[in-house]
Amino acid sequence: MNGNFTFYNPTKIYFGKDSISNLKNELLNYGKNILLVYGGGSIKRTGIYDKVISILKEVDKNIFELSNVLPNPLYSKVLEGARMVRDNSIDLILAVGGGSVIDCSKGISASSYCLDEDPYQKYWINQKPVDTKVVPVASILTMAGTGSEMNGGSVITNEDLKLKKGRVFGPNLYPKFSILDPTYTLTVSEYQMKSGIFDTLSHLMEQYFSGNDENVSDYLIEGLMRSLISNAKVACKDPQNYQARSNIMWIATLALNTLVGLGKTQDWEVHSIEHQLGAYTNCAHGMGLAAISIPYYKFVYKYGLDKFAQFATNVWMINPDKLSKEELAIKGLDALENFIKDCGMVTSIKELGTTKDMLKDIADSCDLGGGYYTLTHEDILKILESCF
């Protein structure tokens, strides 16, 4: 690699069956007031809620609860949580759920002590450094995909502005610890499991499809993509397969804990487009990415032909003999498309509730970027039309 980087990831991971047994000891490091953040109530059905509450009571914590954090978490929820933190001198925000719950918790942490400044404008739009007190966040993960359990990112939808923006905060907003028990992911719906798998694959591809130098990070990404594809095929046929779900859970974390993108330029345009799709349709994030990816990569591959050919041989194991780079690149994208279809992921944004009249507004509201080619708003409109 030719690039420089700084790497610092202080999240402690407890991984495996019954890893919640580590919660009690970790809680001893924090004060009495805990804000428990969770989603629509599935943790009550699965018994995780009762387990967590009983551990919190065992160590004599005061429990405050913020529930109903939904997919594509809303800024209004961040503000509600931030007021609870400020008003109750919360010592630790404990997120129990998937990426939405953890993202919301980081947003709450950053916003709690600057509520007079409009945190969305300050952090998500203007990307200012965090300069007020933050409250430690920890997580108990119940769905694999976003990687939020081991990074400092937070994607929040502002419903008034119709914007879904991501913000990368520094290491003081990384979860202090995250508990990853693959058995917790076994109760997630197959639709959500598949959405999480594609979200993970997309994180890997978006870090991969950029740059031309020989970089060890690309080898790591190829290894993770191969492992993900192999385990996803198993999980899509047999969702209760622990080994496959366990690998998928850890791959999802590694795909976005900043490690595999070190020293590389990156291309986050698929996420940028999907975020605006999500702001307009509230679709499942990974399914939005699946629907956009093939049209997007077919639009840009010719500008990064070497890398797309490498993707075909090193990830999809396509024999390059007698093929031109162009043919090889196309075969790689065909293999990706077949994977999407075989797994039963979404291939059209129409299925996700998008209507034709939304397309121009979505396209015009996207940030512009790219790895081998930088899109215009007109390009995005064309891509959206071809995945309709």
Place this chain on the structure above:
Amino acid sequence: MNGNFTFYNPTKIYFGKDSISNLKNELLNYGKNILLVYGGGSIKRTGIYDKVISILKEVDKNIFELSNVLPNPLYSKVLEGARMVRDNSIDLILAVGGGSVIDCSKGISASSYCLDEDPYQKYWINQKPVDTKVVPVASILTMAGTGSEMNGGSVITNEDLKLKKGRVFGPNLYPKFSILDPTYTLTVSEYQMKSGIFDTLSHLMEQYFSGNDENVSDYLIEGLMRSLISNAKVACKDPQNYQARSNIMWIATLALNTLVGLGKTQDWEVHSIEHQLGAYTNCAHGMGLAAISIPYYKFVYKYGLDKFAQFATNVWMINPDKLSKEELAIKGLDALENFIKDCGMVTSIKELGTTKDMLKDIADSCDLGGGYYTLTHEDILKILESCF
């Protein structure tokens, strides 16, 4: 993967050309008394010493120096440093050098406040938890290979006991920060560069050749091995190639920062044998590993045939068509042997100063372990004889 694990790696990495520019700011986090630990003086020839001293003076630190830490660092040096730390109330131990200097610094840190207890007996032999004050360690790396810059390990030779034992301490002995500038590795001798490359490859193989479940960690290891082999071939022909040396430096760190062995059983027998070889001959660690590896793996491969066949196809890209697993496994080990020879690494322990009369003593002093097969002392003697 089926295994559980805990992962916590709090070392901050500054990587790339001129990354020493981050030293000044980091030093502001520590007290006034700095113990600078380094080796035989090469950092004075290369100018790194002057650079570090000038930065330490800029931030007004009191500088204490422990020099002449040699390869296979000695326990007597650890004790000398530990007394300096205790007598001068050292606030930060700054290691400038390769793995030996960093390992010695961690040993000093752990030993400083328990000098009345014989730290070697306590930590390296009896593997007790660290229960006295430790002093923060940081590193500026000048040679790639050991991975000591991002882990809590410390291998120390006790010259009186003729033992070279490794100890893995907890995260409070991980370097607080490590500065990795690949240009610093360009002045290392080719012999030492090659030794470091094989040390890295050995770390990867020793985590790889164990276990039978499908585990994402194995995919990461395969990616790192492929990248290492590719960049080593470039570096052995053109040692001044920055891109290759940069990749090699980061691969060496990743190979032993505990990440790629997560959820896996592991086989550290080659290191165990080499450590005793080192205790008797003081040979370059990586070259000792290179000389032992082929006889060792040829001795054990038949007990883990599936994995050795996978090594051949996924690391050395050998076409498995029409080959039995046995043939494939052998072809993989032949490819490894050719790599060792092509790079000009050592293939006989005789070249490393071993004499025939040492072999039994070395074999009898080794710890016994293994991945797919557990050696006896007699097995080790046979292996040593066949790499003589």
